[in-house]
Amino acid sequence: MSATVSALTPERLAAADAAPGFMPVDEATALYDVAREYLTTPDSVGVGVEIGTYCGKSTVFLGSAAIESGSLIVTVDHHRGSEEHQPGWEYHDTSLVDPHAGTLDTSARFRRTIFDADLEGTVLGLLARSVDAARVWGRAVDFVFIDGGHSMKAAQADYDGWARWVRPGGALLIHDVFPDPADGGRPPYEIYCQALDSGKFSEVGAHGSLRVLQRA
Structure with missing residues (x-):
C-alpha cells in the first residue's frame, strides 16, 4: 500500500472506537501521524513498540500507520491491568475479569480489536511484563510509545527498559504527560x-498529553 494512502479506514476507526480505553481521538490521530512519519524515514528499521496495550485502542492507530509501509508494531502488556484497573479503583471494568483466574485479563479483548481492524499480520502482541520483555529485546526500533502503568515504579521501568532501544533519529513517545499536577x-x-x-532526546512535538521526543 502506498504511504500516501491512509490505512486509517472507517472500519479501523470503528474498531478502535469500540475498544475499551482512555486515549482521546485527537491524541490517537496525532499518534498515527507521528508513527507514520518515523516508520517511513530513510533510516527506518520498520518496527515500532508500544508499552501498554490494554484492549488495543491506540494499537489500531499504530498498526494503521505501520501497514502502510509494511512495518510491524510490537505491543507489550501482561494484560492483568494497571493499578487503576484493579477492583475498587476508578477504571475497574468487571466485564474484563477472567472468571477462571478471578483477575483482569484484557488479552482476548485486545485480540478482538486487532481482528476487527484487520491488523493481525501487522500487530504482534507480546504477553509479558514490560520489564521482562525488555530483558530479552535486542534490536533498535523506530519509536517506543510508553503508555503503561502510571505508578512511578512502572513508568520508571518502562523508561529504563525501552528508551535505550530507540534508534538515532527515532522517537520516544510518552502519553499522559501533565506538567501541572492538577491535571x-x-x-x-x-x-x-x-x-x-x-541529553539524548529533544522535544519535537506535543499533542495534548502526548509528547514526542527525538533521539539525537
Whole structure:
C-alpha cells in the first residue's frame, strides 16, 4: 500500500472506537501521524513498540500507520491491568475479569480489536511484563510509545527498559504527560523530564498529553 494512502479506514476507526480505553481521538490521530512519519524515514528499521496495550485502542492507530509501509508494531502488556484497573479503583471494568483466574485479563479483548481492524499480520502482541520483555529485546526500533502503568515504579521501568532501544533519529513517545499536577499523575511527566535531562532526546512535538521526543 502506498504511504500516501491512509490505512486509517472507517472500519479501523470503528474498531478502535469500540475498544475499551482512555486515549482521546485527537491524541490517537496525532499518534498515527507521528508513527507514520518515523516508520517511513530513510533510516527506518520498520518496527515500532508500544508499552501498554490494554484492549488495543491506540494499537489500531499504530498498526494503521505501520501497514502502510509494511512495518510491524510490537505491543507489550501482561494484560492483568494497571493499578487503576484493579477492583475498587476508578477504571475497574468487571466485564474484563477472567472468571477462571478471578483477575483482569484484557488479552482476548485486545485480540478482538486487532481482528476487527484487520491488523493481525501487522500487530504482534507480546504477553509479558514490560520489564521482562525488555530483558530479552535486542534490536533498535523506530519509536517506543510508553503508555503503561502510571505508578512511578512502572513508568520508571518502562523508561529504563525501552528508551535505550530507540534508534538515532527515532522517537520516544510518552502519553499522559501533565506538567501541572492538577491535571494528572506525575510519573509520565517525571520520565519525560528524565529523557530531556539525559541529553539524548529533544522535544519535537506535543499533542495534548502526548509528547514526542527525538533521539539525537
